[in-house]
Amino acid sequence: MAPTRVIHPAQDDDHFHDECGVFGVYNHPEAANLTYLGLHGLQHRGQESAGIVSSSGDRLHEERGMGHVARVFKKTQLRRLKGDLAIGHVRYSTAGKSNLENAQPFVIESCKGEIGVAHNGNLVNAVAVRDRLEKDGSIFRTSSDTEVVLHLIARSKQDGLEAAIVDALKQMQGAYSLIFITRDRIIGVRDPRGFRPLSLGRLGESQVLSSESCAFDLIDATFVRDVEPGEMVVIGPAGVKSYRPFPPEPVSQCIFEYVYFSRPDSQVFGRSVHEIRKRLGRELAKEQPVDADVVVPVPDSGMYAGLGFSEQSRIPLEFGLVRNHYVGRTFIEPRQAIRHFGVKLKLNPVRALLSDKRVVLIDDSIVRGTTSRKIVSMVRSAGAREVHVRISCAPTVGPCYYGVDTPRRSELIASSHTVDEIRRYIRADSLGYLSLEGMYRAVGENRSFCTACYTNDYPVPFPKEEEAHGMVPGRR
Amino acid sequence: MAPTRVIHPAQDDDHFHDECGVFGVYNHPEAANLTYLGLHGLQHRGQESAGIVSSSGDRLHEERGMGHVARVFKKTQLRRLKGDLAIGHVRYSTAGKSNLENAQPFVIESCKGEIGVAHNGNLVNAVAVRDRLEKDGSIFRTSSDTEVVLHLIARSKQDGLEAAIVDALKQMQGAYSLIFITRDRIIGVRDPRGFRPLSLGRLGESQVLSSESCAFDLIDATFVRDVEPGEMVVIGPAGVKSYRPFPPEPVSQCIFEYVYFSRPDSQVFGRSVHEIRKRLGRELAKEQPVDADVVVPVPDSGMYAGLGFSEQSRIPLEFGLVRNHYVGRTFIEPRQAIRHFGVKLKLNPVRALLSDKRVVLIDDSIVRGTTSRKIVSMVRSAGAREVHVRISCAPTVGPCYYGVDTPRRSELIASSHTVDEIRRYIRADSLGYLSLEGMYRAVGENRSFCTACYTNDYPVPFPKEEEAHGMVPGRR
Amino acid sequence: MAPTRVIHPAQDDDHFHDECGVFGVYNHPEAANLTYLGLHGLQHRGQESAGIVSSSGDRLHEERGMGHVARVFKKTQLRRLKGDLAIGHVRYSTAGKSNLENAQPFVIESCKGEIGVAHNGNLVNAVAVRDRLEKDGSIFRTSSDTEVVLHLIARSKQDGLEAAIVDALKQMQGAYSLIFITRDRIIGVRDPRGFRPLSLGRLGESQVLSSESCAFDLIDATFVRDVEPGEMVVIGPAGVKSYRPFPPEPVSQCIFEYVYFSRPDSQVFGRSVHEIRKRLGRELAKEQPVDADVVVPVPDSGMYAGLGFSEQSRIPLEFGLVRNHYVGRTFIEPRQAIRHFGVKLKLNPVRALLSDKRVVLIDDSIVRGTTSRKIVSMVRSAGAREVHVRISCAPTVGPCYYGVDTPRRSELIASSHTVDEIRRYIRADSLGYLSLEGMYRAVGENRSFCTACYTNDYPVPFPKEEEAHGMVPGRR
Amino acid sequence: MAPTRVIHPAQDDDHFHDECGVFGVYNHPEAANLTYLGLHGLQHRGQESAGIVSSSGDRLHEERGMGHVARVFKKTQLRRLKGDLAIGHVRYSTAGKSNLENAQPFVIESCKGEIGVAHNGNLVNAVAVRDRLEKDGSIFRTSSDTEVVLHLIARSKQDGLEAAIVDALKQMQGAYSLIFITRDRIIGVRDPRGFRPLSLGRLGESQVLSSESCAFDLIDATFVRDVEPGEMVVIGPAGVKSYRPFPPEPVSQCIFEYVYFSRPDSQVFGRSVHEIRKRLGRELAKEQPVDADVVVPVPDSGMYAGLGFSEQSRIPLEFGLVRNHYVGRTFIEPRQAIRHFGVKLKLNPVRALLSDKRVVLIDDSIVRGTTSRKIVSMVRSAGAREVHVRISCAPTVGPCYYGVDTPRRSELIASSHTVDEIRRYIRADSLGYLSLEGMYRAVGENRSFCTACYTNDYPVPFPKEEEAHGMVPGRR
Numbered sequence A, B, C, D: 001m002a003p004t005r006v007i008h009p010a011q012d013d014d015h016f017h018d019e020c021g022v023f024g025v026y027n028h029p030e031a032a033n034l035t036y037l038g039l040h041g042l043q044h045r046g047q048e049s050a051g052i053v054s055s056s057g058d059r060l061h062e063e064r065g066m067g068h069v070a071r072v073f074k075k076t077q078l079r080r081l082k083g084d085l086a087i088g089h090v091r092y093s094t095a096g097k098s099n100l101e102n103a104q105p106f107v108i109e110s111c112k113g114e115i116g117v118a119h120n121g122n123l124v125n126a127v128a129v130r131d132r133l134e135k136d137g138s139i140f141r142t143s144s145d146t147e148v149v150l151h152l153i154a155r156s157k158q159d160g161l162e163a164a165i166v167d168a169l170k171q172m173q174g175a176y177s178l179i180f181i182t183r184d185r186i187i188g189v190r191d192p193r194g195f196r197p198l199s200l201g202r203l204g205e206s207q208v209l210s211s212e213s214c215a216f217d218l219i220d221a222t223f224v225r226d227v228e229p230g231e232m233v234v235i236g237p238a239g240v241k242s243y244r245p246f247p248p249e250p251v252s253q254c255i256f257e258y259v260y261f262s263r264p265d266s267q268v269f270g271r272s273v274h275e276i277r278k279r280l281g282r283e284l285a286k287e288q289p290v291d292a293d294v295v296v297p298v299p300d301s302g303m304y305a306g307l308g309f310s311e312q313s314r315i316p317l318e319f320g321l322v323r324n325h326y327v328g329r330t331f332i333e334p335r336q337a338i339r340h341f342g343v344k345l346k347l348n349p350v351r352a353l354l355s356d357k358r359v360v361l362i363d364d365s366i367v368r369g370t371t372s373r374k375i376v377s378m379v380r381s382a383g384a385r386e387v388h389v390r391i392s393c394a395p396t397v398g399p400c401y402y403g404v405d406t407p408r409r410s411e412l413i414a415s416s417h418t419v420d421e422i423r424r425y426i427r428a429d430s431l432g433y434l435s436l437e438g439m440y441r442a443v444g445e446n447r448s449f450c451t452a453c454y455t456n457d458y459p460v461p462f463p464k465e466e467e468a469h470g471m472v473p474g475r476r
Helices: A031-041 A075-080 A126-135 A145-155 A161-170 A214-218 A256-261 A273-287 A303-313 A341-346 A370-381 A419-426 A436-442 A465-469 B031-041 B075-080 B126-135 B145-155 B161-170 B214-218 B256-261 B273-287 B303-313 B341-346 B370-381 B419-426 B436-442 B465-469 C031-041 C075-080 C126-135 C145-155 C161-170 C214-218 C256-261 C273-287 C303-313 C341-346 C370-381 C419-426 C436-442 C465-469 D031-041 D075-080 D126-135 D145-155 D161-170 D214-218 D256-261 D273-287 D303-313 D341-346 D370-381 D419-426 D436-442 D465-469
Strands: A005-007 A020-026 A049-055 A060-066 A085-091 A106-110 A113-123 A174-181 A186-190 A199-203 A206-210 A222-226 A232-236 A239-243 A294-297 A321-323 A331-333 A347-349 A358-363 A386-391 A430-433 B005-007 B020-026 B049-055 B060-066 B085-091 B106-110 B113-123 B174-181 B186-190 B199-203 B206-210 B222-226 B232-236 B239-243 B294-297 B321-323 B331-333 B347-349 B358-363 B386-391 B430-433 C005-007 C020-026 C049-055 C060-066 C085-091 C106-110 C113-123 C174-181 C186-190 C199-203 C206-210 C222-226 C232-236 C239-243 C294-297 C321-323 C331-333 C347-349 C358-363 C386-391 C430-433 D005-007 D020-026 D049-055 D060-066 D085-091 D106-110 D113-123 D174-181 D186-190 D199-203 D206-210 D222-226 D232-236 D239-243 D294-297 D321-323 D331-333 D347-349 D358-363 D386-391 D430-433
Touching: A020 A031, A020 A113, A020 A174, A020 A186, A020 A232, A031 A049, A031 A075, A031 A085, A031 A206, A031 A214, A031 C331, A049 A113, A049 A174, A060 A075, A060 A113, A085 A113, A085 A174, A106 A145, A113 A126, A113 A145, A126 A145, A145 A161, A145 A174, A161 A174, A161 A186, A161 A232, A186 A206, A199 A214, A206 A214, A206 A232, A214 C341, A214 C347, A256 A273, A273 A303, A273 A386, A273 A436, A294 A303, A303 A358, A331 C031, A341 A347, A341 A370, A341 C214, A347 A370, A347 C214, A358 A370, A370 A386, A370 A419, A419 A430, B020 B031, B020 B113, B020 B174, B020 B186, B020 B232, B031 B049, B031 B075, B031 B085, B031 B206, B031 B214, B031 D331, B049 B113, B049 B174, B060 B075, B060 B113, B085 B113, B085 B174, B106 B145, B113 B126, B113 B145, B126 B145, B145 B161, B145 B174, B161 B174, B161 B186, B161 B232, B186 B206, B199 B214, B206 B214, B206 B232, B214 D341, B214 D347, B256 B273, B273 B303, B273 B386, B273 B436, B294 B303, B303 B358, B331 D031, B341 B347, B341 B370, B341 D214, B347 B370, B347 D214, B358 B370, B370 B386, B370 B419, B419 B430, C020 C031, C020 C113, C020 C174, C020 C186, C020 C232, C031 C049, C031 C075, C031 C085, C031 C206, C031 C214, C049 C113, C049 C174, C060 C075, C060 C113, C085 C113, C085 C174, C106 C145, C113 C126, C113 C145, C126 C145, C145 C161, C145 C174, C161 C174, C161 C186, C161 C232, C186 C206, C199 C214, C206 C214, C206 C232, C256 C273, C273 C303, C273 C386, C273 C436, C294 C303, C303 C358, C341 C347, C341 C370, C347 C370, C358 C370, C370 C386, C370 C419, C419 C430, D020 D031, D020 D113, D020 D174, D020 D186, D020 D232, D031 D049, D031 D075, D031 D085, D031 D206, D031 D214, D049 D113, D049 D174, D060 D075, D060 D113, D085 D113, D085 D174, D106 D145, D113 D126, D113 D145, D126 D145, D145 D161, D145 D174, D161 D174, D161 D186, D161 D232, D186 D206, D199 D214, D206 D214, D206 D232, D256 D273, D273 D303, D273 D386, D273 D436, D294 D303, D303 D358, D341 D347, D341 D370, D347 D370, D358 D370, D370 D386, D370 D419, D419 D430
Parallel strands: A294 A358, A358 A386, A386 A430, B294 B358, B358 B386, B386 B430, C294 C358, C358 C386, C386 C430, D294 D358, D358 D386, D386 D430
Antiparallel strands: A005 A331, A020 A085, A020 A206, A049 A060, A049 A085, A106 A113, A113 A174, A174 A186, A186 A232, A199 A206, A199 A222, A232 A239, A321 A347, B005 B331, B020 B085, B020 B206, B049 B060, B049 B085, B106 B113, B113 B174, B174 B186, B186 B232, B199 B206, B199 B222, B232 B239, B321 B347, C005 C331, C020 C085, C020 C206, C049 C060, C049 C085, C106 C113, C113 C174, C174 C186, C186 C232, C199 C206, C199 C222, C232 C239, C321 C347, D005 D331, D020 D085, D020 D206, D049 D060, D049 D085, D106 D113, D113 D174, D174 D186, D186 D232, D199 D206, D199 D222, D232 D239, D321 D347
16 A cells, blocks of 8 residues: 655744845855855754855856755865855745745846845845836846845946945845855845844954854854844955945844744844743743643753743753654655654654653744644643643734745734634643743843734835735746 | 776767757647657757746746756656646757756746747847846846847837847847747747748647757657748737748858758758758769778768768768767776777777778768767778768868857867868878868758858858857856 | 865764664554654664565565665655565664665575564674584675574574574574564564563554664554563464573663663663663762752753753753754865864854853763763863763773674773773863662662673673674675 | 656667676776776666676675666776776666666675676576575575576585586576686686677786677777687686586577677677678568668668668668667656657657658567557658568567576567568568578578577477576565
C-alpha cells in the first residue's frame, strides 16, 4: 500500500516567520567567506534561499541558490565571489514553490552603475509605486517589492548613488533594513521607524553590517552599535559616514523580534534578546499564575520564557517535550492514522515527566491554533492530568505588513475568538496570555515598538489586505 | 598519479554554433507538453538551457533550467505549466559558466501586462539602445539583448501590445526570430531581412511556430509555411493574423543554416536542408575533384555532402570515421599523452577502411583549423596514404553578428591564411573549398542569403567587434 | 583569497557515538512506511546510512542509501518495499569515506533461504572467526562483523533458521542486538549480557521491535517490554515466541546509553533515560559542589543533568549556550583565524548570561578534551569570571569494544591524565566528575551494567586493540 | 492536463543487447585513468553501470556507480583508484530497477586474498552450482552468476590463485570472458568455446585487455592478438604467461557480435567488424534483390549493411532516416496521441527523400517486430510508395543463453511466424532475411561460430528456459 501524503514539517509550523536576514562586509580580503559565515549565523531568519554578491572593484560577482547557506555555497561558489566587499541575504519561503528568481541579493545594471541589494522588510506602497513605474515603461521580472526600489534609484534625477537611494526611499513607505553594494562601497539603511533591526560591527580594519549581532560573534567581530532608525551608513573608501536623510518619525521597532524571531544570543534594539524573553516569562507568571506541578517549555522558542516562568512561579521546570532535530524538508506520511503526526515528527513528549502531572506549557504565540491543539492533545495523551497553556505575549489579532510572513487576519484565531474560545479549541484546561502592558514591563517600559499584530494599531498605513499580502496579485 | 585535465568535448568542437531555437503552441490542451517535445526536436540548436512559458489565461507560468530539455522538464515541471498556449526556448552556451539568469523565455510584467519572449538571433545595436535606456532610468538584470526589446515594448507609447512590439522592433537592428506570449495569444515575428528561420505549422485546431519544421514532425503537426521576413503573425482568439509592419529590406537569410545548423529533415527557407546539403557535396565534387579511393564524411554533419560528393565523383563512400555518441559533457584526460585525444573521444577511425587508401575527407567547415588538423592526423595514423580535405562551403573569413556563436575574426584561420597555408596547417595533401558561386548553384541560384561569414559583406552594419561580441562588456 | 579548509561539524564532535539503531515491524500493511518512521525516531543513533528490507511473502525487497532517513527514502523507494513485515537500520559513520557496501540491513540468499539482518553492537571475535571461515572457502564482500554471522548461519548444520541462528551466535562473542527478517517472520535477539538495548512493542495486531522505545511513540505503538539479555523473540505466523537459547551470563548493559546515547524520552533497560540523566546531575551536585552563580548545560546532551544539578545545588539554571541547529555536513572555514571556530558553528555563548559570572558548565563526558577546551575558552571569552566544569559520569579511561565508536585508548585524555591535569588542559577553574558509585546511585544501585569505559573492567575479553578497532585491517 | 506516461527510449529498443564489456591494464602509472577511457570505448556494450578496481600493491580499491562511465567517474573517484594495475566493467541493464549491487567488478576477500573480477558472458549451470554451494553453506549477496565463480575459487583446494581459478572454471559451463585482478596481477580467461571476444593489446611497457579492440585505439594501445578460446593469460611480475588449462572444445564465437554488438571499428574474432557488416549487406542484396529507388539504412546499426546493399544492388543510398542523439533516459509522453511516438524520438524520416519512393529499409534484426512495424509505418507516412525491409542476418528464432540479453522465445516473432506473417505484421511490401549460408559467406566460410539464435542449435546445453532467463528466480 502506498504512502498517501508528503508533508513539509518545516512549513507545518504555526509561527509567524521572518522573511529575511541581511549581512555585509567591507574591506576584508575574505569578504565573501565572512559573509557566508555571517549568513550562517542568520540562518534562522530564512532558510529558503541564500545569496552573496561581492565586488572585485571592477565588477560585481553574484551567487544565489535555493536552500540553506551551507548547501548553496561550496568552495566553487565562494571562490567565484572575488573582492574585499560583499553583501548577503537569507530568505524565508512563504509558500510552496521554490523560486530562485526572488532570491536576493538582486543585482542590476543601470545608469548609476552596477548595484546589488539585500532587503529585510516590506514596502507597503510597493504595488502603487510599481503601477506608476509600469505606466512609465518599467518592466518587472520578480514579484518583489525590492525591485521597485531599484527602479526608483535608476530613475532618480539626483546625482550620485547615495542621493538617488535617498530619493528612492523617500518615495517608499514601510519597513526596510537594506544593504546595498556597488563596486567600491556598501551602504546600510534603516527605515525612519526602524521596524527591522540592523547592526554595525567591526573586525579589525573591516566594517560589518548584520541583521542581528549573533552573526558578529561567529566571525569574531565586535558589536559597535545599531544602525539607527532613519540612518544611512555609507562604508567606502572615505570611511564610515552616517547620514540622517529622512524626516524624523516615531520609532516603532518590531516587538516580536524579542518574543520569537531573533536569536537569544543577539543584541537587538539595544537589549539582549534572551533577557527580554525570560522577563516575558516572569511577567507571564505574575499575570497568569496557575497551580501546577511542572513548567514545560515548548522547545526551542519557549525555553527562556519557560525558565522565567518557572523561576517566578517556583514551579519546577522540566524538559517534558524533546525536539527532534533531524527533521528533513519533506516527510512521507503513512496511510495508517498516526495521532499528532506532524507535530510528533518534531516534538516527542517525555511520558514519565508528564504522566499524572498538572502541566504548564509555555509557548511564544498561538497563530492559527492548530499546532497548539496538537501539542496539548499530545501532552494529554502522554498522561498529563491538566494542561495549562501560557503564552509569553498578547493575543495575535492582526497580520504584519512590515516584513513578517503571517497568515491573513481571518486565519489568526485570536482575531475572531475570545481567549476562552481559543482555550476550548486547543482543549487546554486553562489558557493565559501576557498582556500588552506586561510586554512593555518586560522591555523596560520602552514604548518605541510596533505592536500592530497585538493591537491592530498600524504605525504605517497599508493598502487593503488582499493586495498587501502577496505583493502583486497577478504574478507568481 | 592524478588526472590532469578535465576537457569538455561538447565545447571542443570547431564549428559555428547556433544560439537558439524557439517554439510555440496556441490552442491545445497540452500546450506545454507539445512545446516540450518541440524543443526536443530543436535540441541541436541549443543544449545549454531550456525553458517554457505557458498561459492559463489568468497568468503566465514559467519553468527554466540548465541542460537538455529531457533533463530540465520532468513531470513536476510540466504539470505546473498550465494552459492552452505556450512558448519555449533552447539556448546554446557560448562559454564556461552556466547562467540560469540568461535562460529564456524571459517573463516580465509591465504596463502592457505579462509578456514572455523567446528569441533566436542577435540585435546589433543593443548596446547603444541599452545605454540610452539606462540613461532614461531602466535597470537591467541580464546581459541579454532580448531584455532591451522588452524595455522598449514597455516604454512604447503605442496602444496595444502588438503596436508596441512593432514600435520596439523598429528601433532594433539585426537578426530576430521572436515568439512572444501573453495571457491570450502568441506572436511570431521575423526581422525584415529574415536572417533566422521561423515556420508556421498546424495540428488540428492548434497553431504552431517553430525555428525548424523538423519539430512539427515530432508532434504530428504539418508544415504550413515560413513566417516571411518582416512578417508578424498574431495567433490569438481572433485567429491567425498576419502583418507586415516594417519597411521592406533585401532578404538575407543565413546560408549556413543549410550548410550546418539546421537538421537535414527540416524545411528551411522553402527548401529541404538535406537536399541542399547533398547538392553542396555534388558541386564540391565538380569544383574540387580529386583522384582518390574513398570518400569519408566527417560524421554527423558531413554525411549528406559526403554522399553527394561520392555520387558525383563516383568515388565510393565509406564510413571510415565512427562517431561515439556516449560522449558526456566533461571528460577527464590522463597525464599520459594520448594522440588526438579530444577528437578521438568523439570520432574513431576505422583502420581497415583507411589503411593504404587515398582518402577524401568531407567536412562542412573549417573554423580555427585545430579540429581538422587532429582529424587529418588521426586518419593518417590509421594508415591513409593520402588525405584530401574537401569543405562543402566557402572559406569562413568573418564572424557572424546575427545570432551565431563564432570566434573572433582573428581566430578564423581563413581570415588570415590562404587555402594553401590552411592545407599545410591541417597537414592535408590537398584542400578544396566550395566557391560562393558553387554554394549559390546548390541553393538554386537564389541570392536572398546572408553570406557575410564567407564574404565579409555584412547586410546590417554592426558596432566594432569588441562590443558586438559579448553584448555588455561590463557585466557577466 | 580562497577558503582553506572544509570542516565537518558533525564529525568534529568529541563524544562517543553509537554505531546503529535497529527497527522491525511484523504484520502491518504498511510495514515499510512504519519502519521508515521508526528509523526516523532512531536517527540519533546513526546518520551515515539507512536501509529497510521488507518481505512480500514470496521474496525480500531492499533499499539502502547514504545519509539521513528522510533523504534516503522517498515515495519511490517506499513503494518498492512491499509486504507486511520489514526491518530497518541506521548506521553511524566511524570515519571518512561513505561506504554503501557497509550499509545495513544486509540481505543474502543461502540454503536457509533469503535472510536480511540489522545489527547494533560489535562482535569481538569476528576477525578470528572470519579467518577460520575464509580458510574453509567463504568469501567476504564487506568489512562488517555482521557478515560473519550470516556465514555461520548458512553453514550451520542445525535444521531450521532459528536453530541455525542460535548455532551461529553461540560461536560469537560480544555485543549484539539483532533483528532478522525472512519471507515470513522477524526475529529479535539480544546477546546474553545485553550490552545494547532492544525493545518489544505493539501496535494493534502488529508487533514492533526497536532499539529504543522513543520510536514506538512516533508510530503510536505501545512499549510492551525489553527483549531480555540472551533472549530470542521469533515473531511470525505462529505468534510471538520467546526462547532462551544461550547459557546465562552476568548482565552488563551499557551504562553510557543513560549518560549520552539514548534519547531522553526513551525507556531503556527498564528505566526512563531522562530521569536517570537528571539524577546523574543531582548526584554530581552532591559529590562535586561548587560556589557559583549559574548552571549552564552544554546543549543538547547536558540539559537534563544540568537541570538536576541546578535543582540540587539551588544554583539557577541559565541557557548560556545556544545551539545552532542549521549546521550542515560540511562547512568551509576561512583563512581568517576565527577563535573556537568548529565549536562556534554549533554553539554560541549568550554573552549577557555569562559575563562576569561564575559559571558551572555541565557536560556528559570528556573524550579527547579538545572540545571542552574550546567551550571553556569560548565561555571565558564571553566574560565568565570563573568556569567550573562538571561531568555527569566518571572519567572515560577505556575504549568500547561493544558497538560504540570510540577513539583509541591513547586518545582518551582521562586514560593518561589526572583530573587536575585535564582541568589544566581544558583551562577550567575546577573540574569534577561524578564517581562510579555516584552513577550507580543514579541508576538505583542496579549493578547489571557494563562500565568498562570507566573502569577498564571488560566483561567480554577482546583481541588486542589494533585488531579490534577496524575489524579487518587488510580491507577498506 | 497532465502528461500520462514516462517512456524510456533507451529501453524501448527492439534489439538484442550485450550485457557487458571488460577492460584491464597492467603496469601503467595511470592504470585507472586508462581503464576509464577504455570503458568509455566499450560504452556501447553496457550503459547501466560502470566500475573500476585497481591495486596499489597492498590492497584493492574499488569504485562503482549507476550510469555512463563519464558520469560515474569524476576526478574524486579516479583519484581514489590508486596503483599500476586496474580492471573495469560496463554493464547493460536487462530491466527496470537500477541495481548497484550487481554492478561489477566484484571484489571479495577470501583465503586466496583479495580478488576483483569483471565478467562478460553467462554461466548456464550457475543455478545448479549455486544450489550446491548454498547447501554447503555459502551465502550469496547478488543474483549474479559471477558470484558463483568467486565461491568456487575460494573453496578450491588447489594451491595458488591461478590453479584455483582453473579449478573453479572447470566446474562452470557457458560463456565467459573474464578479467581478474589481485594485488599484483591481472588475469584474462576466455571460455573454451570462445563465445565472447577478448583481446590483448600493448601500450609501451604496459599490457592491456579489452572486450573489443576499439578501446585500444582510444588509449593509443596497439592490438596484439585475441585471447584464444580456452586460453588463460596471466599478466604479472613474471611477464605475460599463457596457459591452456581446459580440454579443447569446438569453437563457437558469437556471430551476432558481427551483425550488431561490436563497434564497426573493432577487430573481433580476427576480422574487421565493419567489413563483415558491409559484406552482410552485399550478400543480402544478392539473396534478396528488390526493384526500388533508394536504399535507406536504419541508423546507426544498419549503416554499413546499407552501404553494402547499395553497392551491390546499384540502388542509390540515401540517409532517409535521421537519428536524434539527444534522447535522454526518460521521456514524458503527452496524452495527445502522437503516431510512432517512441520511434520518432530517436528517428525522424526525411520526407523529401522518401516521398513517392520505393524504399529498401536495411536493418540488422527483427526481434519482437514492434519497432520494425513502427518504422515501416513512419516511412510510409512520410510518403514512401513501397517499403521493402531487408534484414542483414537470418530470422532470430531462439533466445541467447551465452551473455546476451534477449526476450524469451515466445516474444521472438520469428520463432512462431513465417517470414510472410512477419511481413504482414510489420506491414512491409516485402521482407527478406539473409540466409545462414549467406552469413557464412560474409564471414568467409569460417564455421567456428555460435548461431543458436538463428538455428536453435545450442552448442552448450542449458537448463530449461524459465530458470536460465533470470539467473535465480527467487531473487531480484
